[in-house]
Amino acid sequence: MSGLLGHNLQRHRHAMKLSQRKLADRVGIDRAAISHYELNRREPDIRTLIKLANYFDVSLDDLVGRSTNS
Structure with missing residues (x-):
C-alpha cells in the first residue's frame, strides 16, 4: 500500500x-x-479500510491513493 493512505485519511478527516x-x-x-x-x-486491515472509505463516501482506490490509471 502506498504512503498516500495517511495523507488521504488526514485530508478527508480535516x-x-x-x-x-x-x-x-x-x-x-x-x-x-x-x-x-x-x-x-x-x-x-481490509475491514477497517472499508469502514473508513464508507464513512468518507469515497472509493477504496481514492482512500489508498491508487490512481485509476494504474
Whole structure:
C-alpha cells in the first residue's frame, strides 16, 4: 500500500473537521490507530479500510491513493 493512505485519511478527516477521536468513535476503532494510519506507521486491515472509505463516501482506490490509471 502506498504512503498516500495517511495523507488521504488526514485530508478527508480535516475536510470534515473531525478530530482523530471523533473519527475513531464514528468508525468504531481506537484513536491511536487513526494516528498510526495517518503517520503511515501501520496499515489498516481490509475491514477497517472499508469502514473508513464508507464513512468518507469515497472509493477504496481514492482512500489508498491508487490512481485509476494504474
